[in-house]
Amino acid sequence: MEVRVSFAPLTELMSTLTTDQAPEMSMEANSEMLGTAHANGRNSETRKTISSEPRPSDLLSREDCLEMFRQLYLARYFDVRLIKEKKRGRLRGTLYSSHNQEAVLVGSLFGLKSSDWISPIHRDMPAFFLKDLRGKWGEAERSGMSIQEVCAQVWGKVGSPGRARDNWSHIGSKAKHIIHSTSMLAGTIPVAAGVVYADRSRGGDAVCLTFNGEGSTAQGIFHEAINFAAVHKLPVVTIVENNQWAYGTPVSQGSPVTDIADRARGFGIPGYIADGQDVFDVYDKVANAVAHARAGNGPSIVECKTFRAYGHGDHDDDRANRYRDQEEILMGRLRDPIAVCRKLLVDRGFLTGDAATAYVAEGKSATDATNDDFPPEVVDFLNQGIEFAIASPLPDAAEAGQWVFKEAE
Numbered sequence: 001m002e003v004r005v006s007f008a009p010l011t012e013l014m015s016t017l018t019t020d021q022a023p024e025m026s027m028e029a030n031s032e033m034l035g036t037a038h039a040n041g042r043n044s045e046t047r048k049t050i051s052s053e054p055r056p057s058d059l060l061s062r063e064d065c066l067e068m069f070r071q072l073y074l075a076r077y078f079d080v081r082l083i084k085e086k087k088r089g090r091l092r093g094t095l096y097s098s099h100n101q102e103a104v105l106v107g108s109l110f111g112l113k114s115s116d117w118i119s120p121i122h123r124d125m126p127a128f129f130l131k132d133l134r135g136k137w138g139e140a141e142r143s144g145m146s147i148q149e150v151c152a153q154v155w156g157k158v159g160s161p162g163r164a165r166d167n168w169s170h171i172g173s174k175a176k177h178i179i180h181s182t183s184m185l186a187g188t189i190p191v192a193a194g195v196v197y198a199d200r201s202r203g204g205d206a207v208c209l210t211f212n213g214e215g216s217t218a219q220g221i222f223h224e225a226i227n228f229a230a231v232h233k234l235p236v237v238t239i240v241e242n243n244q245w246a247y248g249t250p251v252s253q254g255s256p257v258t259d260i261a262d263r264a265r266g267f268g269i270p271g272y273i274a275d276g277q278d279v280f281d282v283y284d285k286v287a288n289a290v291a292h293a294r295a296g297n298g299p300s301i302v303e304c305k306t307f308r309a310y311g312h313g314d315h316d317d318d319r320a321n322r323y324r325d326q327e328e329i330l331m332g333r334l335r336d337p338i339a340v341c342r343k344l345l346v347d348r349g350f351l352t353g354d355a356a357t358a359y360v361a362e363g364k365s366a367t368d369a370t371n372d373d374f375p376p377e378v379v380d381f382l383n384q385g386i387e388f389a390i391a392s393p394l395p396d397a398a399e400a401g402q403w404v405f406k407e408a409e
């Protein structure tokens with residue numbers, strides 16, 4: 001039996017908007033709920049009615065805002081370019097696209113300290129190199145992976161953290177405060193709780209951001225781990241990337257609640273809803289959650305409403321076009337995070353003249369986008385990673401069995 005479920009809330013919301021209006025759209029502000037601080041909305045009207053306090057993103061400098069814009073391009077270009085490389089036959093393996101979800105990654109990572117921890121999963125490949133990138137594009141030593149390491153991982157080469165055991169996100173780095181990604185959905189939340197528990201017991205103030213799809217919130221471990229973190233007031237911020245689909249299952253078939261952030265009430269912790277297409281709204285909600293955690297008040301959930309623009313992985317692109325309504329797909333891609341950010345930067349006077357209309361990557365698929373749609377420094381940055389990956393050797397066959405079992409002394 002074919003089950004077709006349309007994504008009513010988003011489609012209804014979006015169908016009232018034209019493309020020109022869409023970037024300005026903000027969701028309605030939700031009211032305070034029992035232990036759940038819902039706060040949506042981005043436009044100035046909503047801002048006035050919610051609070052006269054400046055939001056964390058209001059305090060960002062022009063330079064920081066432009067850097068966030070540039071990082072959106074970088075995350076998008078990573079996605080677009082890998083698909084092109086695969087089509088050219090220079091790359092093998094499955095790719096899990098974060099196209100249209102870049103604002104979730106950039107907005108949540110941008111405000112972190114170098115000492116903070118993250119735990120990305122399959123949808124978050126750019127997070128490995130976006131961590132601690134702020135103002136450090138040319139620096140080899142920083143608390144995030146280099147683009148060379150990440151590309152070598154994708155190409156399955158020796159220069160990668162995984163030394164060709166895998167081509168995607170099954171990597172981590174204790175030194176760089178990145179918890180090793182696993183395939184077990186929500187399985188990194190208890191690990192994150194343990195990591196920050198240990199850090200706190202040594203007097204540290206690190207916070208850990210865990211990234212999870214909305215599908216993973218149906219896992220028992222999601223609830224057990226957040227419960228543990230809430231009881232012990234551990235600084236774990238659970239980002240839920242609600243892209244409406246878990247493989248071929250729509251969120252309505254996997255969650256009895258429309259807003260995953262409502263789950264927070266059961267743990268007595270804050271649950272925020274962010275407009276996942278708006279990098280500054282994500283930044284604001286995560287900044288609040290991080291401040292709460294760093295002050296010793298415990299965990300939060302930040303649900304970012306977004307939409308998975310393509311298939312679960314590139315192997316699923318064609319099928320996803322059949323199991324999802326075309327209208328839903330079009331509506332879900334309408335508010336491209338690059339367009340939303342561009343509009344906000346123009347409104348704030350941070351992007352003017354030709355710069356305001358340069359590099360139109362928004363709304364373009366990997367097939368349509370070209371290098372001219374991206375700032376040259378973004379293309380150069382990724383080229384460095386790809387050149388390194390291609391030049392890096394494959395591992396020696398003799399090491400295939402290494403690091404599987406404990407080596408004999």
Ligand SMILES: Cc1ncc(C[n+]2csc(CCOP(=O)(O)OP(=O)(O)O)c2C)c(N)n1
Nearest residue numbers: 123183184185213214215216243245246247
């Ligand atoms: C515990 C567990 N069950 C099932 C899977 C198989 N699986 C991998 S990704 C995925 C869908 C995940 O959906 P979601 O959490 O919404 O993240 P998204 O892919 O949408 O970013 C599934 C079911 C898994 N990896 N782990």
Ligand SMILES: [Mg+2]
Nearest residue numbers: 213214245246
């Ligand atoms: Mg999902």
